Amino acid sequence: MKPVELSERNTLFTEKMGEFYDLNLGLIRGARRNYLIDTGLGSGSIAPVTEYLRGDGKPVVVINTHCHWDHVWGNFLFEGGTIISHRRCYELMEEHWDEMAEENKTAVDGEMRKCFPNLTFEGGLYFPDDGVRIFFTPGHSEDGISVYDGVDKVLYAGDNIGDTAEEIVPYIDTDIETFRRTIEIYKTYDFNICVSGHNKPQGRDILSRMENALEESWKKQIAQFGMPGEN
Numbered sequence: 001m002k003p004v005e006l007s008e009r010n011t012l013f014t015e016k017m018g019e020f021y022d023l024n025l026g027l028i029r030g031a032r033r034n035y036l037i038d039t040g041l042g043s044g045s046i047a048p049v050t051e052y053l054r055g056d057g058k059p060v061v062v063i064n065t066h067c068h069w070d071h072v073w074g075n076f077l078f079e080g081g082t083i084i085s086h087r088r089c090y091e092l093m094e095e096h097w098d099e100m101a102e103e104n105k106t107a108v109d110g111e112m113r114k115c116f117p118n119l120t121f122e123g124g125l126y127f128p129d130d131g132v133r134i135f136f137t138p139g140h141s142e143d144g145i146s147v148y149d150g151v152d153k154v155l156y157a158g159d160n161i162g163d164t165a166e167e168i169v170p171y172i173d174t175d176i177e178t179f180r181r182t183i184e185i186y187k188t189y190d191f192n193i194c195v196s197g198h199n200k201p202q203g204r205d206i207l208s209r210m211e212n213a214l215e216e217s218w219k220k221q222i223a224q225f226g227m228p229g230e231n
């Protein structure tokens with residue numbers, strides 16, 4: 001699919017992942033550096049990005065939103081540069097890379113080689129000269145981070161948004177309270193566009209829509225099973 005320019009300096013690269021899902025990589029073209037958010041399924045995912053950046057001499061900083069295989073398999077193409085993740089993401093990748101690669105090997109797009117992040121953090125990172133912030137947002141996974149372009153007001157939430165139009169709340173591998181806290185963190189950022197790993201770009205209302213969906217599923221559970229601790 002063709003790259004979609006979301007704003008002056010934000011571009012979305014989307015490819016099909018199986019029959020039902022899209023896979024998104026995001027690009028922020030900062031004043032000093034380019035920031036690539038996730039590296040997809042291998043060299044095939046990265047080719048359109050390289051093509052798009054042809055002639056742009058700025059360094060590319062890669063950011064892995066979390067350790068899942070469909071977000072990191074193109075890392076090796078940036079081996080000599082900076083690849084950022086949360087500390088926990090690095091640990092989980094070290095632990096699970098081989099089994100994730102084996103289980104999902106038919107999904108590789110082009111070539112893939114093992115390559116871990118080389119700059120990890122806890123809490124947050126800020127690139128003031130580019131107006132880019134990276135911060136810890138566990139929920140979908142325990143190692144999740146998000147990226148905010150404060151110049152164009154675009155938020156990259158990784159897989160903290162569900163994968164499709166019908167399923168806006170993601171699979172939550174932590175717990176509901178952790179996920180709710182991450183929604184509260186997102187509320188403190190002034191964004192107009194929210195990009196995620198698999199869904200279409202969303203507006204700011206995605207936060208209240210996710211909260212409503214969580215509330216609905218909670219009510220359904222109570223109707224079905226009663227209040228916790230009631231029986």
Ligand SMILES: [Zn+2]
Pocket residue numbers: 066068140141159
């Ligand atoms: Zn994921």
